[in-house]
Amino acid sequence: MDLKQRDLKQQDLKQQDLKQxxxxxxxxxxxxxxxxxxxxAAGAVQSAKAQPPVAELRAKGTSKEQVxxxxxxxxxxxxxxxxxxxxxxxxxxxxxxxxxxxxxxxGSISPSSLHYVATHRGAFVPDIxxxxxxxxxxxxxxxxxxxxxxxxxxxxxxxxxxxxxxxxNRAKSTQTTVQETHGLTxxxxxxxxxxxxxxxxxGVQKGASWIVAEGAEEVKGAGSIPLGKAMDDCLVAxxxxxxALRPQQGYPVRLMVPGFEGIFQIKYLRRIKVVDQFYMxxxxxxxxxxxxxxxxxxxxxGPKSVITFPSGGQKLPGPGYYEISGLAxxxxxxxxKVEVSTDGGKTWKDGELRTTxxxxxxxxxxxxxxxxxxxxxxxxxxxxxxGTVQPSRAQVAKYWNEPLTKGFRAKGMDNTxxxxxxxxxxxxxNGLA
Amino acid sequence: xxxxxxxxxxxxxxAAQIGWAQAPAYGVGxxxxxxEIKAWDIAIGPDGKELPPGKGTAxxxxxxxxxxxxxxxxxxxxxxxxxxxxxxxxxxxxxxQAMPAGMEGMHMVPDTGIMAxxxxxxxxxxxxxxxxxxxxxxGTLKPDEVYAITxxxxxxxxxxxxxxxxxDQDTLRKLVMPNRKGYAEIPDWKxxxxxxxxxx
Numbered sequence: 001m002d003l004k005q006r007d008l009k010q011q012d013l014k015q016q017d018l019k020q021x022x023x024x025x026x027x028x029x030x031x032x033x034x035x036x037x038x039x040x041a042a043g044a045v046q047s048a049k050a051q052p053p054v055a056e057l058r059a060k061g062t063s064k065e066q067v068x069x070x071x072x073x074x075x076x077x078x079x080x081x082x083x084x085x086x087x088x089x090x091x092x093x094x095x096x097x098x099x100x101x102x103x104x105x106x107g108s109i110s111p112s113s114l115h116y117v118a119t120h121r122g123a124f125v126p127d128i129x130x131x132x133x134x135x136x137x138x139x140x141x142x143x144x145x146x147x148x149x150x151x152x153x154x155x156x157x158x159x160x161x162x163x164x165x166x167x168x169n170r171a172k173s174t175q176t177t178v179q180e181t182h183g184l185t186x187x188x189x190x191x192x193x194x195x196x197x198x199x200x201x202x203g204v205q206k207g208a209s210w211i212v213a214e215g216a217e218e219v220k221g222a223g224s225i226p227l228g229k230a231m232d233d234c235l236v237a238x239x240x241x242x243x244a245l246r247p248q249q250g251y252p253v254r255l256m257v258p259g260f261e262g263i264f265q266i267k268y269l270r271r272i273k274v275v276d277q278f279y280m281x282x283x284x285x286x287x288x289x290x291x292x293x294x295x296x297x298x299x300x301x302g303p304k305s306v307i308t309f310p311s312g313g314q315k316l317p318g319p320g321y322y323e324i325s326g327l328a329x330x331x332x333x334x335x336x337k338v339e340v341s342t343d344g345g346k347t348w349k350d351g352e353l354r355t356t357x358x359x360x361x362x363x364x365x366x367x368x369x370x371x372x373x374x375x376x377x378x379x380x381x382x383x384x385x386x387g388t389v390q391p392s393r394a395q396v397a398k399y400w401n402e403p404l405t406k407g408f409r410a411k412g413m414d415n416t417x418x419x420x421x422x423x424x425x426x427x428x429x430n431g432l433a
Numbered sequence: 434x435x436x437x438x439x440x441x442x443x444x445x446x447x448a449a450q451i452g453w454a455q456a457p458a459y460g461v462g463x464x465x466x467x468x469e470i471k472a473w474d475i476a477i478g479p480d481g482k483e484l485p486p487g488k489g490t491a492x493x494x495x496x497x498x499x500x501x502x503x504x505x506x507x508x509x510x511x512x513x514x515x516x517x518x519x520x521x522x523x524x525x526x527x528x529x530q531a532m533p534a535g536m537e538g539m540h541m542v543p544d545t546g547i548m549a550x551x552x553x554x555x556x557x558x559x560x561x562x563x564x565x566x567x568x569x570x571x572g573t574l575k576p577d578e579v580y581a582i583t584x585x586x587x588x589x590x591x592x593x594x595x596x597x598x599x600x601d602q603d604t605l606r607k608l609v610m611p612n613r614k615g616y617a618e619i620p621d622w623k624x625x626x627x628x629x630x631x632x633x
Contacts, residue, residue, distance in 0.1 A: 091515055092506075092515070092516075092568065121517070136465055136469070136470070136473055138465065138470050138473075138474065143457065143464065144464060144465050144470060145462035145463065145464065145465070146462060146463050146464075146465045146469070147461070147462045151461050151462050154459075154461050155459055155461055197458075197459075200457075200458065201457045201458065201459060201461070201462065202457075203456070203457070212476050214475075214476065218565065218568065218569070218571050219564065219565035219571070220475065220564045220565060220571070222476060222564075224619075226621070226622045228622055228623070228624070229622050232624055270473075271473055271474075271476075273474065273476050275478065277478060277479070277480075278479075278619050279476060279478050279479065280478075280479045280552075280553065280554055280556075280557050280616075281476070281557070281560070282557060282560070282561040282564075282565070285551070285552055285553065285557055285616075289615075289616070289617060290614075290615055290616065290617050291617055292617035292618055292620055293629055293632070294617070295617045295618075295619055295620060296620040296628050296629040297628060297629055297632065299619075299620065299622065299628065300622070300628040301628075302628060302632075331628065332625075332626075332627060332628060333625065386625065386626075386627055388627050389633075391632075391633035392633075395633035396633060398633075399632060399633055
């Protein structure tokens with residue numbers, strides 16, 4: 001086809017377009033005019049053209065603002081919710097703990113706008129101008145350095161998926177939905193500079209063994225992190241899911257400490273001090289006890305999984321095929337395997353990993369299932385790359401020599417198996433209740 | 434031979450130094466001034482070695498606690514406000530009782546959770562007041578004021594016995610807090626190692 005021909009052809013197409021446009025606008029006019037006949041007419045038009053009806057409303061997606069920065073459809077109403085114990089914002093305007101709607105997520109990435117939010121004792125979300133923001137590294141280093149945001153973006157970057165999870169993320173028998181039982185974790189793709197790159201640039205001195213990382217929000221939340229971890233895989237991140245971090249996630253820059261408890265992942269990072277001892281900051285002191293074992297379990301997350309569909313508060317309309325779906329993650333590395341039981345833990349079958357299992361990241365799993373319409377209990381358990389298997393509550397209670405009551409509380413980060421009970425009507429309930 | 438030895442030693446030292454010093458690879462970022470570091474460095478370690486010069490007593494602290502607005506949020510006596518209790522002896526925690534909506538969790542501080550009683554080091558208390566309080570005017574307290582208010586909270590919780598006892602760098606560093614032994618050693622972190630051996 002030479003150029004001329006192609007031009008002609010395109011003109012042809014354009015004319016066709018125009019025809020169709022006028023037809024459809026006529027149709028619209030007709031429909032509007034004859035409201036009483038509308039249903040009938042639409043049906044007639046549709047069957048005649050064998051096409052679904054053209055959407056009448058184009059309000060949202062075509063406004064200037066929505067062309068510039070798009071919102072989700074108005075039919076999508078999934079939202080985060082404050083934990084039951086304390087509203088956010090509270091009486092002082094502080095944000096505390098806000099659960100992510102895991103039941104509504106697809107794949108392994110949590111949308112930035114629905115990523116769970118937590119602060120230690122409550123904090124304001126600061127309004128930080130990235131042009132003014134600085135990150136300083138000092139202490140036991142040969143060359144203390146101050147970085148602007150532009151400086152950080154000049155340096156070699158990495159892009160990695162990681163989850164963050166709050167120590168408060170423990171299922172209780174009083175909760176209903178997976179948002180309530182497991183919503184204090186989320187997963188995103190982060191882009192930033194490896195902390196080791198920055199620390200090497202400063203030259204860590206002999207004898208250094210910890211870092212203290214500090215945020216710029218009003219309480220200047222700070223946490224002590226072992227230097228070994230800091231040099232291993234910590235990330236000074238400015239990107240989240242392809243755009244800049246959201247303010248609630250630490251804009252303009254945060255620390256990622258993959259697999260560690262959420263409180264270490266310092267948001268609004270402004271300073272790192274290299275030191276030679278654990279610093280017992282306010283954030284640190286609130287989270288450790290006399291038991292070294294509990295302290296170890298509080299530091300890092302073990303292998304953990306939960307079924308997000310079907311899950312608490314949902315209802316199956318009737319017997320038949322349903323794909324069970326859920327999330328698995330571990331603070332110790334990548335997920336290797338997820339098993340699912342549909343008979344209350346008597347037998348287990350392998351689920352399928354549906355997203356690439358990355359280290360210290362949520363991994364989506366699926367499991368083919370046909371519900372026979374009888375009451376049952378569904379559970380999931382995962383195994384990580386170190387071979388550690390997610391434990392049951394009974395196993396953990398036995399480890400601590402404690403009776404397995406309804407209120408039994410696993411010490412440290414709770415990674416025990418979660419059960420959902422499905423009754424004969426198809427309603428789904430918390431298996432711990 | 435004798436003249437070679439020091440040369441060798443220097444060479445070895447230099448090599449070790451380079452290995453450890455991690456020469457800068459990118460040359461990005463600027464060197465902060467000593468004043469900048471000093472102004473930014475508000476982290477006080479458990480041994481209190483970064484505590485600045487200054488001093489104060491509980492008697493002065495009692496006055497400052499009201500003057501600086503602490504009482505408005507934490508209660509005039511350090512207890513019974515909307516913000517967490519700072520002084521022991523409160524009513525037994527009842528979730529939701531007499532608390533404004535949304536603040537229910539905040540007030541439930543049992544005596545063992547009161548910061549002056551739970552914190553294993555006085556420096557942690559000093560550090561937190563200095564960095565985070567008073568809420569909305571953080572970082573405005575002068576060192577003398579932080580010492581005085583710290584002394585006040587220690588006195589009200591019977592960690593120190595006298596209203597006139599002077600708290601400064603030295604006394605705070607030496608003070609043995611009631612919960613000094615209440616903390617386990619933090620376990621070593623090692624790559625590719627389960628978080629706790631023999632845990633199911």
